[in-house]
Amino acid sequence: MPIATVNPADGETLKTFDPLSERETERRIARADAAFRAYRTTSFAERARLMEAAAGLLELDEREVARLVTTEMGKPVTAARAEVAKCVKAMRWYARHAESLLADERPDEADVRDSGAVSAxxxxxxxxxxxxxxPWNFPLWQVIRFAAPALMAGNVGLLKHASNVPQTALYLEELFQRAGYAEGCFQTLLVSSGAIESVLRDPRVVAATLTGSEPAGRSVAAIAGDEVKKTVLELGGSDPFIVMPSADVAAAARTAVTARVQNTGQSCIAAKRFLVHTDVYDTFTEAFVAGMRELTVGDPLDEATDVGPLSSERGRSDLEELVNDALAQGATALCGARRPGGADRGWYYEPTVLTGITDRMRIHREESFGPVASLYRVSDIQEAIDIANDVPFGLSSNVWTHDDAEVDRFVRDLEAGGVYVNGMTASHPALPFGGVKRSGYGRELAGHGIREFCNATTVWRA
Known part of the structure; x- marks a missing residue:
C-alpha cells in the first residue's frame, strides 16, 4: 500500500510520500535511544510543562488539523474537531495526574516486616x-492516548502510522517538536508495514503497542514474543447493544443510531450487534430504522453531514461482501444495503439495518467496519448474553436496563472489557480501555495505561 493521502470523498490522490530508507530509519531509532537516556531523568513538572504546551498548540490548530484528518480518512469534519478536543483533554489529564499515578507504592507495614525489610x-x-x-480511523486520538501517558512516564515514542494518513502522522511529530520536546522524543516513521519487523527487532526498541486488525496484532505479538518484548494490543470489536424491557426504549434507539454510525461506523467500539428483547423489539426497531434513514450522507467537509465516505475503496468492498453474504442467506435489509444514488465518486455506503441474522452468515461473527447494524430479537437475558458472547471479540458492550439484577448479571457474564449501562461505549482518560479474547490484551488510559510501559521496580531495604 503506497504512503499517500487519497481523499475518500472523491478518490483523488492528493500527495504521495517516499518511505524512509533503512539508513534513515536507523538514524531515527538511534535518535530515540539517545533522547530516552536524557528524557527519562526529567521531572514530572518538566514533562507536564511540555505536555501542556503540546495540548495548547493542538487546541489552537483545531480547525486546520480537523480538516486535514477529514481529507485523509473521510470522517465528518465535526467529528474530526471533536477528536481534536478529546486529544487535548487527555493530554492535559495526564499532565496533571501522571505524577500521582506513578507515585511509589508502599506495602502494608506488617507485610514489610514479614519480608524481613526495614522498608519496601x-x-x-x-x-x-x-x-x-x-490505525487510520482515529488518526489523532489513537496516537495521543498512547503518546500522552508514554511521554509523561518518561518513555519516548516511534510512530508507524497507517499509510493513508501520512500528513496527520507528520503533523503529530511536528506538534511535539513545536511544544519543546527534545529531538527524538517523538518521531514518525514513514515506512511500509513490511519494515515493522526490523524496527521491532532492534534491541533499542523495548516494547510495542498496536491498535488495528487481528492479523496485524498477531504479527506484532509474534515478533515481540520472539524478542521477549512487552506489547499492548487493541484489535477488533463487534460490540453488542442490548435493550431489555425496563429500558427507556426511545432513548436507547436514539443512542443506538449514534453508537452505530460514529466515525461512519468505522470504530472498534461502535455498537454493531443490536440484541433487543421481544417485548420492546417492534418499538425499538421502528425508531432505530427511522433514525438511520434520517441521517445525512455526503461531503465530510459539510457541517450538515452525519455519515461520510468509508476510508478506502477496499473498505467499502469488504463491507458490501458482508452485507451481500447475509442477504443471499436470507437476511432482510430494513434500510440501506446499497451505495447512495448518484455516488459515482467517493466510497460512500448508506446506513443499513439488517435483520434475520443467523450464525451461518459471516456478519454474525465478523466485524462490520462501516454503517451497518445487525438486529436480533431475543426472548430473555440468557439468549442476549449467549448471542453477545458468540463472537471471537470482547472489546466493550452496551446494556439498556433499569433492573439492577440484570445489570449485575451482564457485568458478571458478558465477555468484554467494558459494560456501559444506559449509554454508549466511549473512552475517557480516567477509565481503563481494552478488551479480551481476540480484541487484544493490556489496557490503555487511566493508571492502568500509563503503567503498561513502566518497570515496576521493587525496592527492598534491610
Whole structure:
C-alpha cells in the first residue's frame, strides 16, 4: 500500500510520500535511544510543562488539523474537531495526574516486616523507546492516548502510522517538536508495514503497542514474543447493544443510531450487534430504522453531514461482501444495503439495518467496519448474553436496563472489557480501555495505561 493521502470523498490522490530508507530509519531509532537516556531523568513538572504546551498548540490548530484528518480518512469534519478536543483533554489529564499515578507504592507495614525489610516500596521507571503501530480511523486520538501517558512516564515514542494518513502522522511529530520536546522524543516513521519487523527487532526498541486488525496484532505479538518484548494490543470489536424491557426504549434507539454510525461506523467500539428483547423489539426497531434513514450522507467537509465516505475503496468492498453474504442467506435489509444514488465518486455506503441474522452468515461473527447494524430479537437475558458472547471479540458492550439484577448479571457474564449501562461505549482518560479474547490484551488510559510501559521496580531495604 503506497504512503499517500487519497481523499475518500472523491478518490483523488492528493500527495504521495517516499518511505524512509533503512539508513534513515536507523538514524531515527538511534535518535530515540539517545533522547530516552536524557528524557527519562526529567521531572514530572518538566514533562507536564511540555505536555501542556503540546495540548495548547493542538487546541489552537483545531480547525486546520480537523480538516486535514477529514481529507485523509473521510470522517465528518465535526467529528474530526471533536477528536481534536478529546486529544487535548487527555493530554492535559495526564499532565496533571501522571505524577500521582506513578507515585511509589508502599506495602502494608506488617507485610514489610514479614519480608524481613526495614522498608519496601514499588517504584515505577520508564522502559525506553516504544513503537506505536496505529490505525487510520482515529488518526489523532489513537496516537495521543498512547503518546500522552508514554511521554509523561518518561518513555519516548516511534510512530508507524497507517499509510493513508501520512500528513496527520507528520503533523503529530511536528506538534511535539513545536511544544519543546527534545529531538527524538517523538518521531514518525514513514515506512511500509513490511519494515515493522526490523524496527521491532532492534534491541533499542523495548516494547510495542498496536491498535488495528487481528492479523496485524498477531504479527506484532509474534515478533515481540520472539524478542521477549512487552506489547499492548487493541484489535477488533463487534460490540453488542442490548435493550431489555425496563429500558427507556426511545432513548436507547436514539443512542443506538449514534453508537452505530460514529466515525461512519468505522470504530472498534461502535455498537454493531443490536440484541433487543421481544417485548420492546417492534418499538425499538421502528425508531432505530427511522433514525438511520434520517441521517445525512455526503461531503465530510459539510457541517450538515452525519455519515461520510468509508476510508478506502477496499473498505467499502469488504463491507458490501458482508452485507451481500447475509442477504443471499436470507437476511432482510430494513434500510440501506446499497451505495447512495448518484455516488459515482467517493466510497460512500448508506446506513443499513439488517435483520434475520443467523450464525451461518459471516456478519454474525465478523466485524462490520462501516454503517451497518445487525438486529436480533431475543426472548430473555440468557439468549442476549449467549448471542453477545458468540463472537471471537470482547472489546466493550452496551446494556439498556433499569433492573439492577440484570445489570449485575451482564457485568458478571458478558465477555468484554467494558459494560456501559444506559449509554454508549466511549473512552475517557480516567477509565481503563481494552478488551479480551481476540480484541487484544493490556489496557490503555487511566493508571492502568500509563503503567503498561513502566518497570515496576521493587525496592527492598534491610
Amino acid at each position: 516500596r514499588v517504584h515505577y521507571r520508564p522502559l525506553g523507546p516504544v513503537l506505536a503501530v496505529m
